[in-house]
Structure formats: structure tokens, C-alpha cells
Amino acid sequence: MRRADKEGQLATRAVQVTFLLALIGLWYLAATRWHVSPLLLPNPVPVWDDFWDILRTGEFLGDLRVTLTELAAAFAISASCGVITGYFISRSQYRIRVLEPLFAGIYSIPIILFLPLYILFFGLGPASKIALGATISFFPIALNTIAGFGYVDRVFVVAARSMGASDYQMFRYVLLPAALPIILTGMRIGFTVALLSIIGSEAIASLAGLGHRIVHLAEAMEMTRMFAYIAFVVAIAAILNTLVSSLERRAGRVR
Amino acid sequence: MTATALPRWLRTPFIARIGVIVILLCLWEIAARWLIDPMFLSPPSRVFTSLQTVFETRGVPAALRVTFWELGIAFVLSVAIGLAIGLAVGLAPFARKSFMPIILLLYGTPQITILPLFILYFGIGPASKIAFGISHGFFPIIVTVVAGVQNIKPILLTSARSMGASRWQILRYVVFPHMIPSFFAGMRLAMTGVLLGVLLAELYVSTAGIGYFTTLFTQTFDPTRLLGLIAVLAAMAIALNEIVRRAELHFGRWHAE
Numbered sequence: 226m227r228r229a230d231k232e233g234q235l236a237t238r239a240v241q242v243t244f245l246l247a248l249i250g251l252w253y254l255a256a257t258r259w260h261v262s263p264l265l266l267p268n269p270v271p272v273w274d275d276f277w278d279i280l281r282t283g284e285f286l287g288d289l290r291v292t293l294t295e296l297a298a299a300f301a302i303s304a305s306c307g308v309i310t311g312y313f314i315s316r317s318q319y320r321i322r323v324l325e326p327l328f329a330g331i332y333s334i335p336i337i338l339f340l341p342l343y344i345l346f347f348g349l350g351p352a353s354k355i356a357l358g359a360t361i362s363f364f365p366i367a368l369n370t371i372a373g374f375g376y377v378d379r380v381f382v383v384a385a386r387s388m389g390a391s392d393y394q395m396f397r398y399v400l401l402p403a404a405l406p407i408i409l410t411g412m413r414i415g416f417t418v419a420l421l422s423i424i425g426s427e428a429i430a431s432l433a434g435l436g437h438r439i440v441h442l443a444e445a446m447e448m449t450r451m452f453a454y455i456a457f458v459v460a461i462a463a464i465l466n467t468l469v470s471s472l473e474r475r476a477g478r479v480r
Numbered sequence: 481m482t483a484t485a486l487p488r489w490l491r492t493p494f495i496a497r498i499g500v501i502v503i504l505l506c507l508w509e510i511a512a513r514w515l516i517d518p519m520f521l522s523p524p525s526r527v528f529t530s531l532q533t534v535f536e537t538r539g540v541p542a543a544l545r546v547t548f549w550e551l552g553i554a555f556v557l558s559v560a561i562g563l564a565i566g567l568a569v570g571l572a573p574f575a576r577k578s579f580m581p582i583i584l585l586l587y588g589t590p591q592i593t594i595l596p597l598f599i600l601y602f603g604i605g606p607a608s609k610i611a612f613g614i615s616h617g618f619f620p621i622i623v624t625v626v627a628g629v630q631n632i633k634p635i636l637l638t639s640a641r642s643m644g645a646s647r648w649q650i651l652r653y654v655v656f657p658h659m660i661p662s663f664f665a666g667m668r669l670a671m672t673g674v675l676l677g678v679l680l681a682e683l684y685v686s687t688a689g690i691g692y693f694t695t696l697f698t699q700t701f702d703p704t705r706l707l708g709l710i711a712v713l714a715a716m717a718i719a720l721n722e723i724v725r726r727a728e729l730h731f732g733r734w735h736a737e
Contacts, residue, residue: 233577240578265600322493327500333721334714335675340683341694341706345520425592429683436592443596451596458593466588 267449275453285457291434292423295351299358299419304412307363311370311408321375325368332364340426349432358423362415369411373404409473416469420462435461522704527711534708540693544712547682547690550606551720554613554674559667561614562621569622570629571655580626587619591677595684609681609689616677617670624666628659664728671724675717 249269255261256268279285314320340357347353377400385399427436435458442451505524512523535541569575569583595612602608632655640654682691690713697706 233574237574237577240574241582244578244582319491319493319496323496323500326493327497330718333672334717335672335679337676337679337683338710338713338717341698342703342710345698345701345703345706421590421592424590425595425680428592428595429680439593440596443600455593455597459589462590462593463588 264446264448267452271449272452272456275450276456279450279453279457285435285438285454288433288435288438289461291351292427292436295354295358295423295427295434296420298351298355299423300362300416302355302359303362303366303415303419306359307366307411307415308370308408310363311367312374314367315371315374318375321371325371325375328364328368328371332368336361336364337422337425340429343426344430349430351434354423354426354431354434357426358419361422362419365414365418366408366411369414370404370408373407373411374400377403405476409476413469413473417466420465424458424462518703519701520703522707524707526704527707530704531708531711534705534712537693537705539688540709543689543693544716546606546688547609547678547713548716550609550613550678550682550689551674551716554610554617554678555671555720557610558614558617558670558674559621562618562666562670563625563663565618566622566625567629567651567655570626576626576630583619583622587623591615592680595681598681599685604685604687606689609678612681613674613677616673620669620673621663621666624662624669625659628662628666629655631662632658660731661728664724664731668721668724668728671720675720679713 252266252269256263256266314324336357339360340353343353343357343360347356381399381403382395385395390399423434424436427434428440429436431437435454439451439454439458442448442454508521509523509525512518512521565583569579591612598608598612598615602611636654636658637650640650645653679690682689683694684691686692686695690709693709694706697703697709
């Protein structure tokens with residue numbers, strides 16, 4: 226049984242690797258043999274060279290710093306505002322019933338619509354990206370904080386009260402451990418959408434940043450370099466998301 | 481708590497929620513009238529009374545219609561493509577194990593980075609918006625369809641097969657009914673994704689669509705019409721989301737009974 230399992234796993238791995246290799250092979254053939262214009266699909270070999278060139282020369286540092294600074298600022302704002310607002314709302318059932326549907330309703334609107342307005346207010350620089358990223362990531366964090374603190378099992382609360390827990394003890398030993406995993410999930414979602422919206426708004430209208438760099442290269446028709454930058458940004462996003470997920474798991478375990 | 485001083489009917493959550501919205505609108509009105517430069521913000525009263533000037537702007541009704549069609553086509557195609565891939569991958573355990581990790585990996589990458597490629601391949605017209613909308617919309621459908629298929633009890637499939645059901649009959653009478661709730665949850669997520677994708681592509685580059693007019697109103701410092709246009713689009717998004725959510729509630733309940 227176990228042996229069959231292992232063989233099955235090997236087979237699925239083999240299919241995955243073959244699939245990816247076939248994709249890259251098709252890409253290579255399309256670029257070299259089938260006369261697909263290099264403006265649409267550059268040869269993967271120079272793309273790979275450019276990718277290493279970008280890493281080696283460190284020319285990505287300026288744009289990466291801009292994007293990460295915006296991300297950090299946006300996330301700091303949305304995480305603190307989201308958790309404080311969510312905690313304040315979750316302290317009364319009445320406030321939850323009034324405000325939670327309102328937040329959920331606003332969350333379902335694509336907030337990227339407000340980007341032109343934000344650019345009008347905050348200009349083309351980092352401020353408009355920070356504001357947009359903070360707005361978009363505020364809602365999942367606030368909603369999850371409400372869900373975390375607002376729906377703690379009443380048995381725990383009543384038990385702690387009857388054993389004479391002070392307000393601080395109640396918060397530290399009952400509410401926080403119950404709510405923390407849900408809040409952390411909200412923060413992870415908020416982080417991901419903040420990253421997406423910041424790269425997106427940089428692509429739409431900005432002066433610097435990774436999204437801006439990709440669009441700039443596209444407009445200059447430097448396709449090879451653009452593909453390399455796309456790979457770079459995808460890798461950065463994957464690293465950041467993995468990092469945040471592992472932080473979420475680790476922090477969720479600590480009680 | 482100030483709420484305790486109010487009469488009882490005012491304290492029902494629905495009325496209170498409307499109260500909150502009205503207070504926010506009042507704050508906006510005050511801020512726009514007396515505190516902020518009218519170049520940047522205009523009060524809600526003026527935005528709503530001059531909504532028809534937005535529609536009277538040459539090209540705006542056509543642009544709204546184009547955006548609406550882009551959303552509709554992108555959504556329908558996402559559902560069709562997502563359903564086909566989801567069933568193909570979900571019904572064969574081997575395909576599921578091999579391809580689900582790849583699909584989840586692709587789902588997790590930020591598609592916004594390849595937006596310029598969509599423009600390059602599909603042009604600056606509606607085709608690129610539809611394609612970008614689909615790229616956001618079909619992943620949630622695949623994931624939920626696969627999850628829905630996976631949750632079918634194997635005994636149901638085995639018994640249907642042993643009673644001599646054909647492949648099509650199994651799909652029609654066993655797989656589809658069990659998939660419905662998760663499928664509609666996926667449609668809701670897909671609608672969110674399609675809205676995001678199409679609007680992102682519209683804002684990125686547009687010659688006659690909504691994106692052109694938001695840029696125009698931003699650059700000519702016309703917050704009244706900009707806010708009007710955003711309000712119309714937000715209303716459109718809310719309406720589309722609400723339709724899909726209602727459908728989800730309706731069909732999800734039908735299954736539970």
C-alpha cells in the first residue's frame with residue numbers, strides 16, 4: 226500500500242516536471258523555429274541571461290525599495306487601523322450587527338475603481354499607492370478581527386468571568402488566543418491584496434516601482450528585459466507570500 | 481453608549497446602518513464644501529444632482545456599455561473555461577494530483593505583472609480587457625469545481641456505475657447536483673475576479689472605455705464627474721455581485737433541502 230502511494234507520488238511529480246519542461250520547450254521552439262515575432266515572445270535563453278543580469282547588477286534595488294516601502298507603509302496603516310477598528314466594533318453585538326454588513330458590502334466593491342480619485346488627491350508618487358493599498362487591505366483585516374473577537378465561544382468568556390478574571394486577563398488569556406489565528410489570516414489576505422494593488426497601481430500610473438518598471442519596458446518594446454522583470458516580480462511576490470504564510474503559521478501556534 | 485437614549489425603532493441594525501451612511505455622507509459634504517479645495521473633491525449633493533451630466537458627456541454611455549459587455553463576456557467565458565478545466569482535472573484523481581499544484585501556483589501569482597503582455601497580444605480594444613478579466617475569473621471556478629467534485633462520496637459514483645449509468649448520466653445526475661453549492665460560491669469569487677481584472681485593464685489603457693474617461697476627468701480636475709462615473713461603476717459592480725450572491729443563496733439552499 227505504502228509502496229503504491231510512493232509510486233503514485235513519483236508519477237504525479239514526473240507529470241508536473243514534464244508539463245513545465247514541455248511548456249518551456251514549446252516556448253523555445255516557438256521563439257526559435259516557428260517564427261513567432263520576438264516582440265510577442267522573446268527567446269527564453271536571453272530572458273534567462275537578462276534575469277541573471279538584473280540580479281547581478283542589482284539594478285532592481287531602486288524599484289524594489291520603492292515598492293517595498295509603499296507596501297510596508299500601506300500594511301502598517303491598514304493592520305493597525307483594521308485591528309483597532311475591528312476590536313472596537315467587536316466589543317458589542319449591536320455594533321457588529323450594524324457595521325459588519327456595511328464593511329462586507331464595501332469590501333465587495335472593486336476598490337481599484339477609486340485609484341483615479343486617489344491620484345487626484347495624493348499625486349503620482351508613492352502616497353497614492355500607499356493610500357490605495359491601505360484602503361484595500363483594511364477591509365479583510367477589520368472583518369477578520371471582528372470575526373475573531375466577536376464570535377469567541379461564550380462558554381470561555383463566562384467561565385473566565387466567573388473565575389474572577391480581570392479585564393486584562395480576559396483579553397490576554399481568553400480573547401486574544403481565540404481570535405489570533407483568525408486575525409492573522411486576515412492580515413495575510415490583507416498583505417496579499419495590498420501587494421497586488423500596489424503593483425497594479427504602479428503599473429497604471431506612477432513614477433517608480435516594480436510595476437512601473439515592467440510597464441516602462443513594455444512601452445520601450447524591450448521584451449526580453451520585460452519578461453525577465455516579470456519573472457523577477459513573480460519570484461518576489463512568491464517569496465513574500467511564502468514568508469507571510471509561514472509567519473502566520475508560526476505566530477498562530479504561539480499562545 | 482449613546483444608542484440607549486434613542487427610541488427603539490431607531491436602534492434596529494438596519495436603520496442604524498443607514499444612519500451611519502448618512503453621517504458619512506454629511507461629513508463628506510462638510511469637508512467638500514468648506515475644508516477641501518473644490519479642484520479635488522466635490523460634495524455628494526453636487527455629484528448626485530449632476531449625475532446626468534456624466535451621461536451627457538459624449539462617449540460615456542457607449543463606454544459604460546462597452547465595459548458592461550466586457551464584464552459579461554469575460555464572466556461567461558470564465559465560467560465555461562473554468563468548468564471545463566475543473567471537470568477535466570477534478571474527475572480524474574491522477575490529473576487532480578498532478579495538475580492541482582500547478583493550478584494553485586498559477587492562481588497565486590500576481591497576474592497584474594503580465595497585464596502589458598495582454599495588451600500586446602490582444603490589442604488595446606475590448607479583447608485585452610476580456611482576456612485579462614478571464615485570467616482573473618477562471619481560477620476560482622476551477623478550484624471550487626475541483627473541490628466540489630472531490631467532495632462527492634465515492635460510494636455514490638460506484639453505485640451509479642454498478643447500476644449501469646453511462647458517463648453522461650453520472651455527470652448529469654451525480655456530479656452536477658453535488659457540485660452546485662461550491663460551483664456557485666466559485667461564481668461569486670469569479671465575479672469579483674472578473675470585475676477586478678476588467679477594471680484594472682480598463683484603467684491601465686483604454687481608448688474609448690471607462691479608463692479613458694477616468695483619466696480625462698482626473699487630468700482636467702473635474703471631481704464632480706469623476707465621482708459620478710465612479711459611483712455609476714460601483715453601482716454596477718454592486719448589482720452584479722448581488723445577482724451572483726442571490727443565485728448562490730438560492731441554489732445553495734436548494735441543495736441543502
